[in-house]
Amino acid sequence: MFPYFGTPTSSTQNSTESLVGKSPRIIAVMGPTGAGKSTFINTVSGVDVQVGNGLESCTQVLQAVSCNDPFQNRDFVFVDTPGFDDTHRSDVEILEEIAYWLEKTYEGGVKLSGVLYLHRITDNRMTNTLMRNLNMFEKLCGKDALSNVIFVTTMWGELEEGDDSGNKHEEELRNNYLKFFLSKGSQMLRFEQTISSAWGIINALPMTQKALKIQKEMVDKNIPLAETSAGRSLFSWLRRATRSLRGLISRLDSLIRGTRSSQNPESIENQAAEGLEAARAKADAGLKDIENQKSRLSRRKQKQARRTK
Ligand SMILES: Nc1nc2c(ncn2[C@@H]2O[C@H](COP(=O)(O)OP(=O)(O)O)[C@@H](O)[C@H]2O)c(=O)[nH]1
Numbered sequence: 128m129f130p131y132f133g134t135p136t137s138s139t140q141n142s143t144e145s146l147v148g149k150s151p152r153i154i155a156v157m158g159p160t161g162a163g164k165s166t167f168i169n170t171v172s173g174v175d176v177q178v179g180n181g182l183e184s185c186t187q188v189l190q191a192v193s194c195n196d197p198f199q200n201r202d203f204v205f206v207d208t209p210g211f212d213d214t215h216r217s218d219v220e221i222l223e224e225i226a227y228w229l230e231k232t233y234e235g236g237v238k239l240s241g242v243l244y245l246h247r248i249t250d251n252r253m254t255n256t257l258m259r260n261l262n263m264f265e266k267l268c269g270k271d272a273l274s275n276v277i278f279v280t281t282m283w284g285e286l287e288e289g290d291d292s293g294n295k296h297e298e299e300l301r302n303n304y305l306k307f308f309l310s311k312g313s314q315m316l317r318f319e320q321t322i323s324s325a326w327g328i329i330n331a332l333p334m335t336q337k338a339l340k341i342q343k344e345m346v347d348k349n350i351p352l353a354e355t356s357a358g359r360s361l362f363s364w365l366r367r368a369t370r371s372l373r374g375l376i377s378r379l380d381s382l383i384r385g386t387r388s389s390q391n392p393e394s395i396e397n398q399a400a401e402g403l404e405a406a407r408a409k410a411d412a413g414l415k416d417i418e419n420q421k422s423r424l425s426r427r428k429q430k431q432a433r434r435t436k
């Protein structure tokens with residue numbers, strides 16, 4: 128069986144078994160939840176990958192879909208990855224899953240022939256989540272592999288006729304957020320939601336096989352995940368999130384103290400204090416979750432450090 132796909136795909140035309148010895152080109156499809164990764168893979172392969180509705184994620188595990196290029200009779204495997212904003216799993220779990228898959232494949236001598244990073248053109252504000260996804264992507268990939276990357280903008284059909292915001296956002300991506308990537312050889316192309324547009328994008332890949340930075344770090348240099356560029360970057364996001372949640376909790380505490388009045392439990396002040404306490408409980412839960420993520424990543428670090436002794 129073609130190795131490295133823990134959860135075999137819902138692939139159709141060619142099963143993964145039939146790919147033995149054929150060395151298919153492997154293309155990873157990355158980007159935030161809801162960017163259209165599964166839809167792109169559906170379009171390109173004709174395989175029914177589960178598509179989400181909006182921002183609820185549904186790529187629970189890495190999914191590999193094998194198919195044949197209808198125009199040039201070449202075998203491909205597309206790997207659908209979850210974004211770093213999954214509704215069901217923490218960013219640390221996502222990083223582990225992507226990193227260990229990349230590690231295993233590279234150890235087995237398999238390199239990616241290309242990476243697509245999808246971005247909704249309708250997201251004309253780069254939110255914290257979008258920036259975190261892009262930053263994690265940069266750290267996973269490293270600059271040497273950027274010539275193998277295409278940034279694919281999606282959802283063009285969502286823009287009203289005459290709406291120029293897509294063009295403006297594309298320019299902003301080109302001149303700002305993606306400037307570094309494009310200067311290192313990445314491309315940016317539009318996905319028009321058709322098979323020929325999808326294959327046009329795939330054919331624009333140079334198809335040279337390149338290792339990603341995290342593969343070189345974990346396999347060639349034997350660096351534990353937590354100490355890779357991606358691991359360290361995730362750690363600093365988590366530290367920043369801890370700081371801002373702690374600040375929020377202390378502001379809420381002082382608001383609660385100043386609002387609560389002891390006389391009448393039904394008073395407006397006491398009702399407002401209850402609302403603030405509910406917000407505090409949420410912030411507290413968020414903080415605990417982040418602490419758990421940080422200790423999970425550190426635990427991994429120790430385990431792996433022991434293993435390599
Ligand atoms: N209009 C439009 N909708 C899209 C496009 N790509 C995805 N969608 C819709 O966006 C939602 C999320 O897509 P999905 O492929 O699950 O995103 P993923 O989380 O990145 O895998 C689904 O409702 C899709 O039907 C696109 O290019 N254009």
Ligand SMILES: [Mg+2]
Nearest residue numbers: 164165185186
């Ligand atoms: Mg998906």
